[in-house]
Amino acid sequence: MKPAPFDYYAPATVEEAVALLEKLEDDDIDAKVLAGGQSLMPMLSLRMARPEALVDLGKIPNLDYIREENGHIAIGAMTSKRDAEMSLLLKEKQPLLHIASGLIGHKQIRNQGTVGGSFAHADPAAEYGAVAQALGMDMVVVGPDGERVISADEFYVSFLTTDMDSTEVLTEVRAPVMPAGTGWSFQEITRRKGDLAMAGAAVTLRIEGGNCVDVVIAVFGVNAIAARLEGAEQIVNGNAPGEALFAQAAQAASAEIDEPISDVHASGDYRRALIKALVARCLTEAVERVA
Amino acid sequence: MTTLQRVNLTVNGVNYEREVDPRMTLVDFLRHELRLTGTHVGCEHGVCGACTILKDGKAIRSCLMLAVQADGESLETVEGLSSNKSGELHPIQQAFIEEHGLQCGFCTPGFLMSTVELLGETPNPTDQEIKNALDGNLCRCTGYQTIIQSVRLAATKVQDSKLAGTDGSA
Numbered sequence: 001m002k003p004a005p006f007d008y009y010a011p012a013t014v015e016e017a018v019a020l021l022e023k024l025e026d027d028d029i030d031a032k033v034l035a036g037g038q039s040l041m042p043m044l045s046l047r048m049a050r051p052e053a054l055v056d057l058g059k060i061p062n063l064d065y066i067r068e069e070n071g072h073i074a075i076g077a078m079t080s081k082r083d084a085e086m087s088l089l090l091k092e093k094q095p096l097l098h099i100a101s102g103l104i105g106h107k108q109i110r111n112q113g114t115v116g117g118s119f120a121h122a123d124p125a126a127e128y129g130a131v132a133q134a135l136g137m138d139m140v141v142v143g144p145d146g147e148r149v150i151s152a153d154e155f156y157v158s159f160l161t162t163d164m165d166s167t168e169v170l171t172e173v174r175a176p177v178m179p180a181g182t183g184w185s186f187q188e189i190t191r192r193k194g195d196l197a198m199a200g201a202a203v204t205l206r207i208e209g210g211n212c213v214d215v216v217i218a219v220f221g222v223n224a225i226a227a228r229l230e231g232a233e234q235i236v237n238g239n240a241p242g243e244a245l246f247a248q249a250a251q252a253a254s255a256e257i258d259e260p261i262s263d264v265h266a267s268g269d270y271r272r273a274l275i276k277a278l279v280a281r282c283l284t285e286a287v288e289r290v291a
Numbered sequence: 292m293t294t295l296q297r298v299n300l301t302v303n304g305v306n307y308e309r310e311v312d313p314r315m316t317l318v319d320f321l322r323h324e325l326r327l328t329g330t331h332v333g334c335e336h337g338v339c340g341a342c343t344i345l346k347d348g349k350a351i352r353s354c355l356m357l358a359v360q361a362d363g364e365s366l367e368t369v370e371g372l373s374s375n376k377s378g379e380l381h382p383i384q385q386a387f388i389e390e391h392g393l394q395c396g397f398c399t400p401g402f403l404m405s406t407v408e409l410l411g412e413t414p415n416p417t418d419q420e421i422k423n424a425l426d427g428n429l430c431r432c433t434g435y436q437t438i439i440q441s442v443r444l445a446a447t448k449v450q451d452s453k454l455a456g457t458d459g460s461a
């Protein structure tokens with residue numbers, strides 16, 4: 001199908017975009033921000049979304065960067081996912097965010113889709129949701145009252161819903177540099193390569209005195225938002241890595257999920273089973289990666 | 292009807308300027324406004340890859356972009372591959388013919404454009420690299436094996452044509 005009619009604006013700065021969004025809201029016009037369009041365009045074409053106005057961020061310069069500052073990696077919202085996938089800085093300093101970038105959709109989607117767009121879209125099956133929860137990322141948002149920084153915890157509210165107001169624009173996402181000696185793993189299961197995942201998991205941990213410490217286990221694709229599984233984390237924390245321990249943690253992770261999504265792609269029980277397999281694999285791989 | 296917007300862009304080295312409805316997708320713009328019907332449109336929501344074109348040398352889906360978003364951009368479509376003057380096919384097109392990389396041909400423009408990007412970045416790809424670059428293109432006829440063979444042969448042909456000085460890269 002074809003998108004329903006809308007007015008199109010291409011502001012030159014973030015401030016202009018925010019002012020425009022504010023004016024449209026005051027005029028009771030339903031407006032949407034357009035970034036790479038890789039989720040919004042299908043929604044327009046399928047008429048799942050029928051905004052009256054689109055505010056395109058594509059003509060705003062300086063929102064396209066990946067840099068290290070003050071101990072974190074900052075990525076401009078309009079940076080393409082392909083640039084994140086190809087970034088040597090990201091690969092070296094934040095490999096979890098790096099590996100997840102390359103798993104999103106197909107190359108053609110990553111060329112045009114933006115990093116910020118994936119966070120803002122908040123799809124339950126988006127790889128970045130799990131990365132944000134696992135790393136405790138921050139989102140930088142600009143609105144009529146200026147800038148605010150939102151933690152991943154507060155940013156993700158529900159299915160396709162974030163804490164951002166309709167007059168706010170996401171300008172940057174921040175991830176801490178991965179501390180030396182951290183083991184990490186990111187795994188997902190998709191029906192076909194490039195599809196949204198039926199389920200996926202991310203793990204980071206360190207080994208101290210032969211035991212696993214700072215264990216983080218986050219899963220996505222199973223509930224409205226990605227989440228850490230603290231019960232399973234506790235089982236691993238402070239204990240020596242091993243097959244039996246990881247099997248126990250994986251079992252707990254699977255049981256810890258409350259009402260997993262059940263849909264045409266996979267039943268809730270199947271998603272639970274996937275999480276069990278993925279968490280065990282991730283823990284094993286993360287330990288192997290400890291430098 | 293919403294206000295028309297002016298769009299100025301370059302396709303296959305030719306500059307075009309048109310006034311369009313903002314809701315017109317780029318693939319519809321190419322096909323209906325510019326009459327470049329080589330780019331196909333299948334699903335219109337980003338899953339099939341038939342509409343793949345190059346924007347600044349990068350493969351993108353032209354059904355997932357608005358024509359107005361492409362203002363000021365430089366695009367390449369399948370029409371830009373063969374030489375208009377001599378009618379000679381691009382080595383990638385030639386390879387798809389020789390290795391039977393198509394049957395009905397509906398998906399072919401998309402596969403060709405994804406292959407152009409791949410061989411530009413990775414002149415001598417492994418089979419896995421070929422699969423990674425083409426996983427966003429669907430084909431309902433060939434079963435993909437002959438497409439992978441075509442890309443393998445295309446890599447050799449593109450390199451040969453470069454050595455011979457008749458640079459066939461798009």
Ligand SMILES: Cc1cc2nc3c(=O)[nH]c(=O)nc-3n(C[C@H](O)[C@H](O)[C@H](O)COP(=O)(O)OP(=O)(O)OC[C@H]3O[C@@H](n4cnc5c(N)ncnc54)[C@H](O)[C@@H]3O)c2cc1C
Nearest residue numbers: 033035036037038039040105113114117118120126170337
């Ligand atoms: C075939 C296919 C496969 C895909 N597979 C995956 C996958 O495996 N994993 C995955 O995570 N995604 C997948 N996607 C979605 C894709 O990653 C999108 O690129 C992404 O969800 C949105 O980024 P975008 O820049 O294209 O944003 P858009 O589509 O332009 O916008 C998406 C939403 O976010 C809002 N938004 C975007 N940027 C901002 C901003 N800076 N400030 C405020 N609001 C903003 C928009 O208003 C809109 O509601 C797939 C898409 C397709 C078509």
Ligand code: FES
Nearest residue numbers: 333334335340354
């Ligand atoms: S028509 Fe664009 S991906 Fe199918």
Ligand code: FES
Nearest residue numbers: 394396430431432
């Ligand atoms: S040749 Fe028919 S769809 Fe690919």
